[in-house]
Amino acid sequence: MDFALTDDQQLLSDTARSLFTNEYPLSVVRAHADDPSAADPLWKHLTEWVALGDGPLVDLCLFLEEAGAVLAPGPFFATAALYRPVVAALGREPAATGTVAVAGESGEWVASADRVRRFVVEADAVEEVVVVVPGGAIITGPLPARPVETLDSTRRLFELDVPMGEHAALPLDPDALTGCLERATVALSAELVGTARRILDMTVEYAKERVQFDRPIGSFQAVQHKLADMALDVERATAAVYYAAMAFDAGDADRHRAAHVAKAAAGRAARRAAKDGIQIHGGIGYTWEHDLHLFMRRAYASEFLMGSSDWHHERLAGLLFD
Amino acid sequence: MKLAWSAEDEAFRAELAAFLDQHAPPEAVEYGRHLADESSDGGAPPELLPDWARVWQATLFDHGWMVPGYPPELGGRNATPTQTLIYLSELAARDVPRSLHFPGYAIVGPSLLEFGNEEQRGLAPAAIRGDAVWCIGMSEPNAGSDLAGLQTRAVQDGDTFVVNGQKVWTSYAMIADRCMCYVRTDPDAPKHKGISVLMIEMDTPGIEVRPLRHITGAAEFAEVFFTDVAVPAAHLLGDVNDGWRITTGSLAHERGGLWVPGVARCRHTVDELVGVAKARGLDADPGIRREIAALYEEAASLWALGHKGFAAGAGGAEHSYMKLAYSELLKHQFEVGMTLHGPDGAVTSGEPGDPVWWRRFFASFAGTIAGGTSEIQRNIIAQRVLGLPRGA
Numbered sequence A: 001m002d003f004a005l006t007d008d009q010q011l012l013s014d015t016a017r018s019l020f021t022n023e024y025p026l027s028v029v030r031a032h033a034d035d036p037s038a039a040d041p042l043w044k045h046l047t048e049w050v051a052l053g054d055g056p057l058v059d060l061c062l063f064l065e066e067a068g069a070v071l072a073p074g075p076f077f078a079t080a081a082l083y084r085p086v087v088a089a090l091g092r093e094p095a096a097t098g099t100v101a102v103a104g105e106s107g108e109w110v111a112s113a114d115r116v117r118r119f120v121v122e123a124d125a126v127e128e129v130v131v132v133v134p135g136g137a138i139i140t141g142p143l144p145a146r147p148v149e150t151l152d153s154t155r156r157l158f159e160l161d162v163p164m165g166e167h168a169a170l171p172l173d174p175d176a177l178t179g180c181l182e183r184a185t186v187a188l189s190a191e192l193v194g195t196a197r198r199i200l201d202m203t204v205e206y207a208k209e210r211v212q213f214d215r216p217i218g219s220f221q222a223v224q225h226k227l228a229d230m231a232l233d234v235e236r237a238t239a240a241v242y243y244a245a246m247a248f249d250a251g252d253a254d255r256h257r258a259a260h261v262a263k264a265a266a267g268r269a270a271r272r273a274a275k276d277g278i279q280i281h282g283g284i285g286y287t288w289e290h291d292l293h294l295f296m297r298r299a300y301a302s303e304f305l306m307g308s309s310d311w312h313h314e315r316l317a318g319l320l321f322d
Numbered sequence B: 001m002k003l004a005w006s007a008e009d010e011a012f013r014a015e016l017a018a019f020l021d022q023h024a025p026p027e028a029v030e031y032g033r034h035l036a037d038e039s040s041d042g043g044a045p046p047e048l049l050p051d052w053a054r055v056w057q058a059t060l061f062d063h064g065w066m067v068p069g070y071p072p073e074l075g076g077r078n079a080t081p082t083q084t085l086i087y088l089s090e091l092a093a094r095d096v097p098r099s100l101h102f103p104g105y106a107i108v109g110p111s112l113l114e115f116g117n118e119e120q121r122g123l124a125p126a127a128i129r130g131d132a133v134w135c136i137g138m139s140e141p142n143a144g145s146d147l148a149g150l151q152t153r154a155v156q157d158g159d160t161f162v163v164n165g166q167k168v169w170t171s172y173a174m175i176a177d178r179c180m181c182y183v184r185t186d187p188d189a190p191k192h193k194g195i196s197v198l199m200i201e202m203d204t205p206g207i208e209v210r211p212l213r214h215i216t217g218a219a220e221f222a223e224v225f226f227t228d229v230a231v232p233a234a235h236l237l238g239d240v241n242d243g244w245r246i247t248t249g250s251l252a253h254e255r256g257g258l259w260v261p262g263v264a265r266c267r268h269t270v271d272e273l274v275g276v277a278k279a280r281g282l283d284a285d286p287g288i289r290r291e292i293a294a295l296y297e298e299a300a301s302l303w304a305l306g307h308k309g310f311a312a313g314a315g316g317a318e319h320s321y322m323k324l325a326y327s328e329l330l331k332h333q334f335e336v337g338m339t340l341h342g343p344d345g346a347v348t349s350g351e352p353g354d355p356v357w358w359r360r361f362f363a364s365f366a367g368t369i370a371g372g373t374s375e376i377q378r379n380i381i382a383q384r385v386l387g388l389p390r391g392a
């Protein structure tokens, strides 16, 4: 198990970081909350990167980690992490943008035959929608989509009504589908870890600057220990994500467990970072003005997307016990 | 990033595996399985250093498998850091301990090599081979986490130091040949600047060892009293009043690899917890399933973190993440193991061969207290990794 980045991977990570920090200022993220088209001009920076979805999962994760650190809005995650692998598994050429409709009425991310599809990511911003059904998938153009209001305006979710009878389903092996969804779960975890790390960094910075009782609040042990635990969780989750990505890239038998571990670890790390991050910021953290709540919103929304930590623990237990 | 090791490193593992298949004594495997229990029978303290353990450590040394990163004359084979990691993982996977007394090979050997003069460096092979058993005299009644507050006095008188004072919680003191002992040589200097290190023969007149039983009632550490103990000045390690550098140096030495057996133990324990839940008919309980899965998640992600930190060449302070995390996780896991037994959780007579969960739980506090408490690890992470200012 070798975690050292190759030169190419290092370059990819550095490139992603400068791309996202330069092109995705939080001002645009905020503007996007009121008018999603505010982020449209940014999309041109990412179109050439969507093919990362077809390559090694480690590379996609390196890229998404940086996207998560700036809360990048838009259809990149849906297209690269969700849509392209499923389209490839169906043996079709991908459109420029796409998303996948998985969860039915129950909201669980498992193949369903339901007409209603919930939590479809960026459904109104893509050219194609792949609707997963038991044993197969339907590829369609855009479908009428009802926005679902969530905590997090930076990732837009929709509910769809799928005209089931009108399209023939292409066959899709259930294991292949599971593989695609698990890969996407790891990718989402990478993005989430990027968000959690950003919260940690912001909070450590703040703790060094903010002075009370004539000293930086970061010198108080109650604050230090919270930050130490937060950092440990973020490090642990990051390692879990890249281990899982390596396991997928190697086709290792441990990859199914590793995917659940990655999402659960990332979700827990992000929740802790968000909660303690706001607390350590005090009053300023409670304001709309301060950016921190944008990160907390994303952190919790991503924790609940594609299975919460609890859900992944349940699934993991299935692999450990049964 | 990739999962597989290189062909060369796999060959290294294969050679080690063949060696272990051939040479590892059954007692070592048996001992390793019960390591967390401190003693398998729960009765009188087990024999601290049985013959098989002495022979095994010497065998490892003689075949270059004791500390593989060292050259052959120090019990190694000039292995790369990656190979050392593979070595530690393989031992941990088999539950085979290298030695039953870690201070010699893990702390004293490296410290002698780094800080000793030529003659003192000559003591290193015996410390690593286990021919000489060492104990570490750091903690005192009034100096634990604040080690620099230690008060055991050494006064130089010609070519001897005369030592008076007391150490406590000294593991292996009952069987040790020598003690690497931290003493105060300048009481007037700021507390970090007046400390020296003496290598003291444990049979020197004036030393009294009083065993203290562990919380489990089984194994022991000791109080060590020094009354006018004469130590040749030649047994000073490093310079007078320069001992603090050795503390930090020597503790950093082996910490780097300690996480490997620690996290491996966490991983094995999850498997055992699954077994206990099944045996007690609790494996359909959703709460218990989730709880055990969460413990698996923590152990698996720590295993990955150890490897990741290793690849990044993480320094001493980063190891605090691992030390903190696996010692706390293990404690939590053992507590869950007790809880799974319901009303039997507090019953101390187990079936022979049963893991004794209460004993493991009790023993696991050694991990969160010794070698820098969990709170101290958090301080280190906050101040030395995250760069937060020191407290008042």
Ligand SMILES: Cc1cc2nc3c(=O)[nH]c(=O)nc-3n(C[C@H](O)[C@H](O)[C@H](O)COP(=O)(O)OP(=O)(O)OC[C@H]3O[C@@H](n4cnc5c(N)ncnc54)[C@H](O)[C@@H]3O)c2cc1C
Pocket (backbone or CB within 6 Å): B135, B136, B137, B138, B139, B140, B141, B143, B144, B145, B146, B168, B169, B170, B171, B172, B221, B365, B366, B369, B370, B371, B372, B373, B374, B375, B376, B379
């Ligand atoms: C099984 C075992 C084996 C040991 N073997 C050896 C040995 O071989 N040689 C040796 O020299 N020592 C040994 N020790 C001693 C060990 O290193 C000390 O127990 C440890 O450093 C803590 O010191 P203390 O016991 O004095 O506790 P204290 O330092 O008094 O700590 C008490 C509590 O206060 C907390 N605390 C203290 N300072 C701070 C701080 N700055 N911030 C936050 N919290 C703080 C601690 O975390 C702890 O919870 C051993 C201990 C154990 C349990």
